[in-house]
Amino acid sequence: MKELSELNLPSNVKYHEEHEWVSQSAPFRLGISDFAQDALGALTFVELPEVGAKLVRGEEFGTLESTKSVSPLISPVNGTVKAVNEAIADNPDLVNSDPYGEGWIIEIEMAASELEAMLDVAAYKKLLEESAH
Amino acid sequence: MSSEYKVPGQSGLVLAEELLWEKGRKGRSGASIPASKVPSAKLPAGLEGPGPDWPDLAEHQVARHYTRLSTWNFGVDTGTYPLGSCTMKYNPKINEELAGLPGFAKAHPLLPSEAVQGELQIIHELERFLAEIVGLEAASLQPGAGAHGELCGMLLIAAHHRHNKQKRTKVLMPDTAHGTNPASAAMCGFSEIKVPLGPKGYLEYATVEKLMNDEVAGLMVTNPNTLGLFETELVKINEMIHRRGGLVYGDGANLNAVMGRADLGKLGIDVVHYNTHKTLSTPHGGGGPGAGPVAVGKTLTPYLPGPRVVRKEDGGYEWNEDLPLSIGRMHAFHGQFRVLVRAYAYVLTMGAMLKDASELAVLNANYVKEKLKDLYDLPFPQHCMHECVFTNALQEPGKISTLDIAKRLIDLGFHPPTIYFPLVVHSAIMIEPTETESKEELDAFIAGMRQVALEARNTPDLLREAPTRTVRRRLDDVAAARRPVLTGDMK
DSSP states (O other), rough: OOOGOOOOOSSSSSOOTSEEEEEESSEEEEOOOHHHHHHHOOOEEOOOOOOEEEEOTTTTEEEEEESHHHHEEEEESOOOEEOHHHHHHHHHHHHHHHHTTTTTEEEOOOOOGGGGGGGHHHHHHHHHHHHHO | TTTSSSSSOOOOOOOOOOHHHHOOOOTOOSSOOOOSSSOOOOOOSSOOOOOOOOOOOOOOHHHHHHHHHHTTTTTTSSSOOOOOSSOOOOOOOHHHHHHHHHHHHHHTTOOOGGGGOOOEEEEEEEHHHHHHHHTOSSSEOOOOOOOHHHHHHHHHHHHHHHHHOOOOEEEETTOOOOHHHHHHHTTTTTTEEEEOOOTTSOOOHHHHHHHOOOEOOOEEEEEOTTTSOOOOTHHHHHHHHHHHTTTEEEEGGGGGGTTTOOHHHHHHHHHEEEHHHHHTTOOOOOOOOOOOOEEETTTGGSSSOEEEEEEETTTTTTOOOOOTTTTOOSTTTSSSSHHHHHHHHHHHHHHGHHOOOOHHHHHHHHHHHHHHHHBBBBOOOOOSEEEEEEESSSTGGOOOHHHHHHHHHTTTTOOOOOOSTTTTTTTEEEEOOOTTTOOOHHHHHHHHHHHHHOOOOHHHHHHHHHHOOOSSSSHHHHHHHHHHHOOOOOO
């Protein structure tokens, strides 16, 4: 696994304790962090929600499957699924190779205030440091 | 210690083998079919086209193909196979001998019961044995696999609630549940409520109590749990579930730790399934056939699958179909009968020594745990039951993954432990030696694990490149999962 110093953690997104990110302004895209894709290992299957599905903060909306584990996708916000990235259904490796770009997972219809409960990059790094000890 | 016990992995001659498609030559055949005297006729339009691309092979080519492939394989008859959660105990050959008796092998499932009294007696007695071993009331041998047994158990719980006119739609599911548990519950129409484990790896009363309400049909619990720990608060938890109208499903995946030792009835379990391939030494894998009998307490006995074998006053056996509350059939005919004969043979062979088997399974796991805990991280240090869970945390700083450790063990001649399961432990290495390994075999495995830990420190590339002594090296499991090629023709 990557060391903390090797992780790509851009500062233009907000993070969640469950290792997802959401872009800071509309369109609000959601994906998983570099830490999450590295910890999961090569993804083999992505189960995506349907467009229009309700998202509830703290509740599962999909699954990521790698050769070593199955992990739920936990929503960091309340909102509605506006679009899903069909490309990752066929090529889940995009989530590994480009987690903040081509590997985005869903686009969300939500109020910008939903981001307030999320972490900035400094707070997320601190969380990763603490959980490493 | 390492010098005393030689690991079994040695170099030897292994024969290469091609795909069948690469061996065939047009027109070759395994049988001589007489020329047809019937004049040939054209197929109706639309049905014509090229036939399937099957290789043309002689009989000995097929025999050698599969025999060679079998020498590349590793099984419980080859060596130590400590695959956690799978109970890879040695399967005594007497099981096969008895299951192969012509009276069993040639019995037809449609024979009238007078003609199969022996078979019915085995079904009846094995049901009694399986109920007795876990301290429950009755059993059904119908389910055709462990997960099928889970489904059967959850159908019984659903039938009970339906009969009592209760609408309960949810099931409590601990973090450590096997993946089949939520799937079985979902197939019965239940949704799951996840129950997090406490910091010491146990289910905690307070957590379960908060989540239990009158929408909850029950709890699905594996005990010992998938961390190999005996759930200490289970009696209290199950009493609370029952008080609030729920029932408790016991996943029998780990029964090998508690045969004849834990009275599941007194623990408050209403239904439990057996994995005969784990606990009762019937063959693993090959895609089946398997058997996943369920044992139940008094509450659920009336709902068991039917028909059921009953003993008549004259000592003979017959089928009883008059079971008004039964959930009906779970399987065509009478389950996988000859798998059940193997389980019956095992239970009779072992008798009261089943208790000793469980005791040795637990002792062996604790022995391995104690002998390795200085070199591998042990997240839950208390006594374990039949399996112990390590991680690669001590090797991770040197960039050695759990997968590297497992692959290197293959080079040393051992089947690797289960890895990356249970999911609640990061990069888990889960070892279940079972009772059938002797002390010498355990010591050799321990020596192998210790050697790998030292290599991780001194010669880490040996691990990263492993396995180097197998016919196939590190297989691309990602590509196999993402783009599986399921036909013989690989082009």
